[in-house]
Amino acid sequence: MNELPLPGFAEVLAAAARIAPHATVTPVLRSRELDAMAGASLHFKAEHLQRGGAFKFRGACNAVWSLDAEQAGNGVVTHSSGNHGAALALAARSRGIPCHVVVPEGAVATKLANINRHGATLWRCAATQVAREAECARVQQETGATLVHPYADARVIAGQGTAALELMRQAGATLDVLVVPVGGGGLAAGTLLAVRQLLPDCDVVLAEPAGAADTARSLAAGERQLDFVPDTLCDGLRGALGWPNFALLQGNAQVITVDDADTVAAMRLIWQVMKQLVEPSSAIALAAVLARPERFAGRTVGVVLSGGNVDLDALPWG
Template sequence: MDAESQMREVKYAADISSIREAEAHIKPFIHQTPVLSSESLNALAGRQLFFKCECFQKGGAFKFRGACNAVFSLDDDQAVKGVVTHSSGNHAAALSSAAKLRGIPAYIVIPKNALKCKVENVIRYGGQLIWSEPTMQSRESTAAKVLQETGAVLLHPYNDRRIISGQSTISLEFLEHQVPQLDTIIVPISGGGLISGVALAAKAINPAIRVLAAEPEGANDAAQSKAAGRIITLSETNTVAWWW
């Protein structure tokens, strides 16, 4: 099955049921990350602020939640041939780590301009590197070739129900176990896998909660797309944040 066919087959509309299933899948493997607060920042904001510290998650990012759920959602016949993705950062390392836990191959298509530390993380977690040119077209075509050669399962960094459901477990921890009185959540938007899942779970738990999307002004493709009513692709970005 080619990459396009796999994408058509995978529903990426998650719901509270798939999110709770994800929680059960990943609970043995993830950290329940801490929530911290700061009196200094509270005073500056005039609000009580709580920070969900996913920097303390395995792999250093929330990406491990989605990758872990996706890998452990596969049946044995699917899993034995491994998984493949294209990523320049945390998703690549997270998928490598999750695949290693299950004992299956992880084929990671990564652009030649990826940060050295990100590449080293993939290697450390046992992912098999396949280089691509630093363009989305090259990444996708290289991943499609790997799929054809290996029969592995494509796990997209964000357009995948299993990934979205795994990321969503942040809301379950936050609102059901740690800070149930929250009235607003601010979430980085990037590719959308995190905020879509967090919003789904948060609204299912508390329909009145506000969910705000945040992105750097120098990489505000989502804000521009919403204003234009169509997808806007930026020719370049200006931000200290590194794209998944």
């Protein structure tokens, strides 16, 4: 992956044009009650209402429609604990090409069902990074499919940046700070590309689970820290920060680490007050805002609600 050129703002703009016929322009939601709780003006980008139920469709769609006709014919392959897999399946279907998804054991049932429903071929493997990548390489070799990595991919990063691009246009106010969840760093890095160009004074804050805080450690150390075993119910944020993602984020973003208990409380709040079904990996962004009132009070804050694929039979409370 290290040889790929890093994407820039031009790639985010190109992605926006490329995915426009396929992706939903998701709304920006407001809540008087949550504004009052945070003491801030919160603008929620509703990516749980994106096709496939998560922002992941943006990057997947950009990658699929970036392929030339010959590449496209052989299809695409990825490994994903869920949302990226479903997104790539949907994106491949929008172009009428095959899609293979390698899924680790332990993935959320709803997300598996989504991948299936969208017509991809599922391949199961053990829940380690090594097993995922080995199985992915095998499928790639057998089918000639192009790998679309969930986050360490310039096309994916550029695609994810389009959510922030839209949010800045839609908010109707100049954002002082934009908060996004961080796992592998696709959304984080893409957001950074969009924000740095359009709103250079806007802070980019990454919300990361305390149980998978490799981004916080990596940015602090100045190099990627890959020696960790994720322990968080934010199933979308267990991946290790990618190389291009690290390269783009380094020196440009701050991280707030959040305990799962605070994420669950924020998730209940979003469900009860906003009536929006978001997953823990989304709610963590609001949890970060509520955990640091001094950091956000009085400011205009963008919050990306990244996805809403929740297993309704295994809710994190009660």
